[in-house]
Amino acid sequence: MERISIYQSLIKTFEQKKQKLRSKRLRLSLIRLIVFLTCLAGIYLFWSTTLLVVGFVFVFILAFIVLVKMHAECNRELKKIKLLIEINQNEIKALDGNYNHFKNGVAYKNPEHAFAEDIDLFGEKSFFQFINRTGLSQGEMLLANWLKSNDINNIKDKQNAIKELADHIEFRQNFTAEAKMLENQDELNAIVKALEQHQNFVPKSFRYLGLFFSGLSLAIIGLYAFSIINTMQLLLWIFIGLGITGFYLKKINVLSHITSKAQELFRQYQKLINAVELEHFDSELLKTKQSQLSSKNQKASEAIKSLSKHIDALEQRQNLMVGFVFNAFLLWDLQQSYKIEQWLNTHKNDLKQWFDIMAFFDAQNALANLAYNQTTYTFPSIDHSSKLILDCKSSTHPLIPTTQAVTNDFQVMNEDFLIITGANMAGKSTFLRTVSLMIVMANLGLPVCASHCNYKPIKLITSMRTSDSLSDESSYFFSELSRLKTIIEHLKTDTYFIVLDEILKGTNSHDKAKGSKQFIEKLVNTNSTGIIATHDLSLCELSDQLKQVHNFYFDAEIINDELHFDYKFKKGVCQNMNASFLLKKMGIV
Incomplete structure (x- = not known):
């Protein structure tokens, strides 16, 4: 069959990419080892020269951080390639009549439904299992709801969307692979709800107060460096900074707990959102959904990336030394909390819509996959x-x-x-x-x-x-x-x-x-x-x-x-x- 040949060709391509990534990962591991040994050798040879030793350690740390990030990204790409290979292998099995490896939707069975139980819509060997290719738990639920919906509206728009998306095989498979890599998906609704319900606690005046305090701190450090003020006066300023932060500490901890849970999940979702934003669509339904991935003239992916930066900055508090110094002189936790709250004021009501759109494309991909595979079917x-x-x-x-x-x-x-x-x-x-x-x-x-x-x-x-x-x-x-x-x-x-x-x-x-x-x-x-x-x-x-x-x-x-x-x-x-x-x-x- 033509479709089987296409899937076999994709598997061959991804297998080649997998080998290249494995070789790259091995090279990165060797480079890390070489950098480490070089650093040890440098320290040994120049032990008597403190400045050179410090320089070697500093360069080593920077190089090692970069290499660790490159290695982690390589591992991630390798995991994605393996998923893409599995996706295509599963499609070949499905075309041969074996679709048991797809989720069967048994959780959606309802004997009271208008027709689902009678026509084997869910469960083992069901139509849901036949078409289900979703990677998101929300997408799977949406697909099940569509099947049960009895919705007879906008069928031509739905057809056009499926026809167009069927031909976007690279987009569909990449989306599904990214979706399958998401962890802790079940926490998404709770996280979004918590962010939507968050009550601001950082005063609006802090927009200027934080900068003013930071400027004063730099001035005080300068005065101390030139011995214009003594240690006791410096410590007094430190206690003032820590005292202000401590006054809001409980609320900061609550916000930090929510955002730390959101951080990695949102970062993964950002890849899905960016993929949809970059794809070109002509059908009205897909274009409408795509156009909704923006707010206040900012793309959803850019907005979430901005939030991630603010959360990363707030998470610096986990390092006790950094947290102590930054809060003492910069009111760091409050500054980052203020930025996160300002972001939420602008975008918190957009989050659910953005994630719902990802579920839409996930479920829509499953429908488009059926249209792509079943070349003998006809659109009514x-x-x-x-x-x-x-x-x-x-x-x-x-x-x-x-x-x-x-x-x-x-x-x-x-x-x-x-x-x-x-x-x-x-x-x-x-x-x-x-x-x-x-x-x-x-x-x-x-x-x-x-x-x-x-x-x-x-x-x-x-x-x-x-x-x-x-x-x-x-x-x-x-x-x-x-x-x-x-x-x-x-x-x-x-x-x-x-x-x-x-x-x-x-x-x-x-x-x-x-x-x-x-x-x-x-x-x-x-x-x-x-x-x-x-x-x-x-x-x-x-x-x-x-x-x-x-x-x-x-x-x-x-x-x-x-x-x-x-x-x-x-x-x-x-x-x-x-x-x-x-x-x-x-x-x-």
């Missing part, structure tokens, strides 16, 4: 005025392997109901899930698993799986009735595409047929649209009474004492059932 043509809800050619379920998939053509007119009959295992339930998932995908702006699709946007609600509950003492039948009541309540306020699979299973056949007919008649009168699968052939008689009801079926044939299915969607009523045959075949009767 959206027509809000069409009389057709769905008009699809060669459709199938995206989770069925291509070699096993049987495609079907179908149409569903607005306000029509399709009654689908068929033998057990003939394909009715799979078809219901195919149509349901197609609606979910189309509403997200995704391409669907079909060669052609016209679509009039509509919300989805289903009743396909119902279970009893021992914990709340509800029977299966009562659970199903509650689900059907929920559907009716939804229809009072909006229009839905309704998908039902064998309703009223928990009662006798006569009562079931009567109740099912009455329920379908009620649905028809709501001007909704839907598909209903059933084994009850009496429901097919409704097509003679209601013009909105049409019969279709999936067939099964017994050939040479074996059961055969063609899984093709056909107009009419099924005549062949297989329960009696299978009971005999398996020796049960």
Whole structure:
């Protein structure tokens, strides 16, 4: 496949970069060793010359700090390259049908949801696991919320964004790799909330008072150097500086605790934000999100970089000697706290939006990745005025392997109901899930698993799986009735595409047929649209009474004492059932 070849080529490129980075890391380690040995040799040779020894130590410290930073950056790049290799390896596995290594979203399962449980949206082998490529915990949650949202607005804008982002493979993969490197992501919301709620404690006058105090300190140090003032007077000034700082120490410690937790996380997020800022987008949705990464004519990445500098400066207090001297003469902690507070006054209400936009691009990358990988899928043509809800050619379920998939053509007119009959295992339930998932995908702006699709946007609600509950003492039948009541309540306020699979299973056949007919008649009168699968052939008689009801079926044939299915969607009523045959075949009767 073309896509597999592309991923293999990327792996080869990244493997070469990995080898170069490993060589670079080894060279840096050797240089560090050489610098260290050179410093020792210099100290040994010039031990008697104090000035030269001090010079050697000073140069060594500077060189060592630079080399340590270079080594750390090399390690970081190496980690990122390994992630990029893993990303491409996982895509090859996914294209071969193995996507078990992606998170399955089981935490987002909700039996009460309008359709998620019925169509296997979350959990093992789910559609969420099929498309999930998120690197951020917030992005993963947003992707799950999109899937559950039933949002039918701005579908063309969503499609354009996915189409454009699909081609930005380098951006997508780099973003995902950077996102996966973020640590302590779960603390983000708490940190942002704490910064948003921070109450300023440094007086506004400190904008000038801090500089004035620092200037006086320099003057006093000068006076002391020239013996104009004595040691006691100098110590008195030191105590004044420490006393002012001590008065605010508790509040400074609280601010320092929050900002120190934010520091590394924000620095990592800055790389993601910068990547989005630098990318060129043409689609309106992506351009709008990108344009929101600024405030007061300053880019978000620049603003966060500025905050990082202020936090770095405040963190100097962790060095006791530096903290003592700087606070005594410069009121250092207060000056840096004031700068951080001024930054928060300007940007604290922007933080959530900036991080939400990163979650947006993370989730959007997952959708774009599906569009990129599945070259045979098609983007639905959206027509809000069409009389057709769905008009699809060669459709199938995206989770069925291509070699096993049987495609079907179908149409569903607005306000029509399709009654689908068929033998057990003939394909009715799979078809219901195919149509349901197609609606979910189309509403997200995704391409669907079909060669052609016209679509009039509509919300989805289903009743396909119902279970009893021992914990709340509800029977299966009562659970199903509650689900059907929920559907009716939804229809009072909006229009839905309704998908039902064998309703009223928990009662006798006569009562079931009567109740099912009455329920379908009620649905028809709501001007909704839907598909209903059933084994009850009496429901097919409704097509003679209601013009909105049409019969279709999936067939099964017994050939040479074996059961055969063609899984093709056909107009009419099924005549062949297989329960009696299978009971005999398996020796049960």
